[in-house]
Amino acid sequence: EAQVTQNPRYLITVTGKKLTVTCSQNMNHEYMSWYRQDPGLGLRQIYYSMNVEVTDKGDVPEGYKVSRKEKRNFPLILESPSPNQTSLYFCASSSSGGPLGTQYFGPGTRLTVL
Amino acid sequence: GDSVTQMEGPVTLSEEAFLTINCTYTATGYPSLFWYVQYPGEGLQLLLKATKADDKGSNKGFEATYRKETTSFHLEKGSVQVSDSAVYFCALSGGNTGKLIFGQGTTLQVKP
Numbered sequence: 547e548a549q550v551t552q553n554p555r556y557l558i559t560v561t562g563k564k565l566t567v568t569c570s571q572n573m574n575h576e577y578m579s580w581y582r583q584d585p586g587l588g589l590r591q592i593y594y595s596m597n598v599e600v601t602d603k604g605d606v607p608e609g610y611k612v613s614r615k616e617k618r619n620f621p622l623i624l625e626s627p628s629p630n631q632t633s634l635y636f637c638a639s640s641s642s643g644g645p646l647g648t649q650y651f652g653p654g655t656r657l658t659v660l
Numbered sequence: 661g662d663s664v665t666q667m668e669g670p671v672t673l674s675e676e677a678f679l680t681i682n683c684t685y686t687a688t689g690y691p692s693l694f695w696y697v698q699y700p701g702e703g704l705q706l707l708l709k710a711t712k713a714d715d716k717g718s719n720k721g722f723e724a725t726y727r728k729e730t731t732s733f734h735l736e737k738g739s740v741q742v743s744d745s746a747v748y749f750c751a752l753s754g755g756n757t758g759k760l761i762f763g764q765g766t767t768l769q770v771k772p
Contacts, residue, residue, distance in 0.1 A: 550703075577758050588664075588749060588762035589704075596758075604759060636703055640758060647758060651696075651703040 548573045550652035552637050558658045559627060567622045567655050569637030577640040577647065578620040582606065582633040583654075589636065595620055627659045662687040666750050666763035673740055673770050681735040681766045683724075683750035691754035693717075693726050693733040698747040698765070707735075707748070740770045 550571045559565055571578065579594040581604075591604030595614040609631055611623040620639075624631060635655045640647035667682040685693065692711045696704040708717030713728035722737045733750060750763040 579758065581760075586764050588764045589751075589760070590762075591759045594758060602757070638704075638760075647753075648706055648709065649758070649760060651705070653703045 548650070550637055550639055550650055552635075552652040552655050554655060555653065556656050558660065560660050561628055562626050565624050565627060565657075567624075567635060567637075567657070569620045569622065569652060570618050571620075571637075571639040571650070572618065573639060573641070573650070574617065575639035575641050575650075576617070577649075578614065579604070579638045579640075579649065580610070580612065580620070580622050581636045581638065583636060584633055592622070592635075627657075629659050631657065632659050633657060662691070662752060662754060662761050664750050664752055664761055664763040666748075666766050668766070669747075670767040670769055673768070675742055675770055675772055676739045677770075679735070679737040679740045679744075679768065681748055681750075681768070683733045683735065683763060685731050685733065685750075685752050687731075687752055687754050689754050691752040693724070694751045694753065694760070695722070695724055695733070695735050696749040696751060696762075698749065700746070704749065740768070742770045742772055744768060745770045 576597045580592040581589040583589045593612040595601045637652040638649040640649045663686045694709045695707040697707045708719040710717040710726035716725045747765045751760045
């Protein structure tokens with residue numbers, strides 16, 4: 547089954563404790579992206595990757611890192627999480643980074659930083 | 661910069677009622693327009709899309725027409741069901757970064 551998977555689905559952590567949210571897709575998509583969803587703000591892009599070893603900032607990259615060493619994986623790293631990073635995070639992938647590409651979303655990771 | 665504005669929710673309807681969720685956008689160039697749906701506890705699923713002016717996207721009884729003159733992409737359905745209860749997001753994609761710009765989402769609740 548074609549899908550985007552994320553782990554963990556739920557995470558409660560404390561300020562400053564490094565964490566990684568994994569994202570994996572089995573559709574051989576070149577393009578992957580991370581979004582965060584906050585009430586009243588919709589989804590905002592954090593980082594994106596056009597292909598392996600090619601990443602770039604989205605609209606809200608502060609406090610996050612990403613890497614793209616393999617085509618299928620695109621982990622989101624929070625080196626020193628803070629309470630304002632409490633949010634619902636979605637990974638997405640697309641066969642094309644252009645405006646016509648359809649993005650497929652993972653199930654989401656709900657992160658709480660205390 | 662580019663932006664999407666959706667009508668405020670929540671929207672509460674009775675089963676078989678007509679649905680309209682308004683969406684307007686501001687963008688340079690000619691973006692593609694999308695409606696995504698998020699069912700409780702799930703990720704976003706593409707509902708429909710339109711890639712150029714006057715295109716009509718449709719799926720599962722939902723429709724939306726890309727209106728360049730009014731910069732709108734309103735979502736409609738003739739007869740909603742309880743199973744349509746979800747959060748609906750309007751989004752646009754322009755340029756070459758693949759970034760989707762989302763509206764704030766509209767919660768739809770359909771009562772039997």
